[in-house]
Amino acid sequence: MRKFWGLRVSDRKQNLPQLYRFSFLMLGDSRKAQEVFHSTLREAAQRAAHGDLPQEPFWLFREARWRCLEFDKHELQPEPIKLEERDLTPRAATQIDQLDPAQLAVWISAAPEPQRTAMALFYLDEFDYRDILDIAELKLNELSRCLAQGRRELQAWLDAKFPETRSV
Amino acid sequence: MSIPWSSRAQRALLNCAPIRQDRSTDRSMRAAVSRAGGSDDFVNQQSFDCAVAELVRLIPIPPETAEWFSEKDATGHSKWTWRKMVRNPAVLATSIALLVIAGVFAWQVLTRLHDFPGSATARKLLTVASSTRPVMLDPVSTEAGTLSDLFFMKHALEHYDVPDEFADLKTIGSRVFEDEESHRIAQIWLVENRMQLFLFPAERDTKTGAVLRFPGWRYVHQEGWVGAVKEHSGVCFMAALHGREKDLEPYIGKNKE
Numbered sequence: 001m002r003k004f005w006g007l008r009v010s011d012r013k014q015n016l017p018q019l020y021r022f023s024f025l026m027l028g029d030s031r032k033a034q035e036v037f038h039s040t041l042r043e044a045a046q047r048a049a050h051g052d053l054p055q056e057p058f059w060l061f062r063e064a065r066w067r068c069l070e071f072d073k074h075e076l077q078p079e080p081i082k083l084e085e086r087d088l089t090p091r092a093a094t095q096i097d098q099l100d101p102a103q104l105a106v107w108i109s110a111a112p113e114p115q116r117t118a119m120a121l122f123y124l125d126e127f128d129y130r131d132i133l134d135i136a137e138l139k140l141n142e143l144s145r146c147l148a149q150g151r152r153e154l155q156a157w158l159d160a161k162f163p164e165t166r167s168v
Numbered sequence: 169m170s171i172p173w174s175s176r177a178q179r180a181l182l183n184c185a186p187i188r189q190d191r192s193t194d195r196s197m198r199a200a201v202s203r204a205g206g207s208d209d210f211v212n213q214q215s216f217d218c219a220v221a222e223l224v225r226l227i228p229i230p231p232e233t234a235e236w237f238s239e240k241d242a243t244g245h246s247k248w249t250w251r252k253m254v255r256n257p258a259v260l261a262t263s264i265a266l267l268v269i270a271g272v273f274a275w276q277v278l279t280r281l282h283d284f285p286g287s288a289t290a291r292k293l294l295t296v297a298s299s300t301r302p303v304m305l306d307p308v309s310t311e312a313g314t315l316s317d318l319f320f321m322k323h324a325l326e327h328y329d330v331p332d333e334f335a336d337l338k339t340i341g342s343r344v345f346e347d348e349e350s351h352r353i354a355q356i357w358l359v360e361n362r363m364q365l366f367l368f369p370a371e372r373d374t375k376t377g378a379v380l381r382f383p384g385w386r387y388v389h390q391e392g393w394v395g396a397v398k399e400h401s402g403v404c405f406m407a408a409l410h411g412r413e414k415d416l417e418p419y420i421g422k423n424k425e
Contacts, residue, residue, distance in 0.1 A: 016237040020230075025227075088216050093219035096216070097223075101226045104224070122217075124221075125187045128193055129193070144180035
């Protein structure tokens with residue numbers, strides 16, 4: 001079994017399961033996520049072997065994000081369209097409970113950058129907003145707009161997917 | 169209810185509010201969250217974020233990816249189990265080494281359990297007995313008990329007395345020789361059972377020079393030979409034959425302890 005203690009994975013911010021989940025949310029595909037995850041760790045292992053592993057926090061996530069963006073360059077890009085938005089409702093949690101994690105990942109992965117990165121990092125529930133600003137290289141108002149818009153768009157999609165049944 | 173008095177900056181912060189309120193954050197964020205309080209918008213946002221984060225936590229980790237870590241590794245050290253520990257090669261090697269050491273120690277204890285002062289000399293003399301031939305001794309045909317006078321008068325060996333149990337047995341020959349420590353040893357060859365008798369100085373305390381006494385008869389064994397040893401007046405007597413303890417028991421009888 002390959003172990004990765006040399007990269008200080010015990011550090012909460014270098015949590016490897018979360019690194020995979022981040023890649024999965026970014027790409028919406030388990031095979032692609034594994035490819036990014038493995039190539040990121042191989043890169044880290046090679047750097048560690050040469051003694052030039054960056055000591056900066058979140059290096060693994062920053063590297064994985066870069067690889068996800070590179071991955072997408074070779075894929076078909078969705079046409080930029082304006083998605084419908086809805087105000088968040090109290091029944092959103094119930095709607096989300098009916099989702100499969102893969103469905104959520106597909107939805108987030110289809111979002112445009114930097115909204116995709118912002119939502120993937122934010123919903124890992126691993127980072128403080130300042131950490132996300134650092135990893136995604138965003139300003140606060142950009143991150144805020146990405147998350148707010150993302151929520152409203154996701155709510156609209158949930159409403160479409162799980163319409164409220166009205167009793168007459 | 170909308171969020172009251174929120175500035176644009178605070179609204180920006182609220183959109184990034186931590187999903188779990190227990191997560192540490194900066195003062196401005198705490199202030200923004202505090203101001204938002206229980207507003208409907210913020211409560212909906214928190215509920216929405218919690219549900220999405222919970223769904224993200226359910227994303228399964230493929231086995232190929234989990235090879236790089238384990239869930240236990242990610243949360244701390246792996247659970248300690250006896251099975252894991254026993255399978256550890258280092259622990260296994262150490263355990264085997266300890267078992268061997270314990271075995272050797274136990275064997276040493278068992279072999280020394282019946283040791284007594286003079287037992288080492290007695291064993292050496294059993295080796296001597298096994299290699300002695302009758303022609304090496306001076307022929308003397310008498311009762312063993314009478315040789316005490318011979319040892320005293322001819323060799324000035326005091327208290328080299330044959331115990332009563334063996335005093336009446338007929339002899340073939342005898343001799344007196346010195347061992348490698350210059351102790352003078354008397355050796356008697358008997359007719360009966362090709363038995364040999366030895367008389368040698370008892371072991372003494374190296375500091376005080378006092379005789380190290382022991383009560384009754386003690387057995388020693390060496391290469392198929394058995395000896396019954398008794399100490400009296402600073403001299404040890406040993407009856408030796410090729411055989412087992414039961415071959416000597418009829419001679420020493422109830423006197424053995």
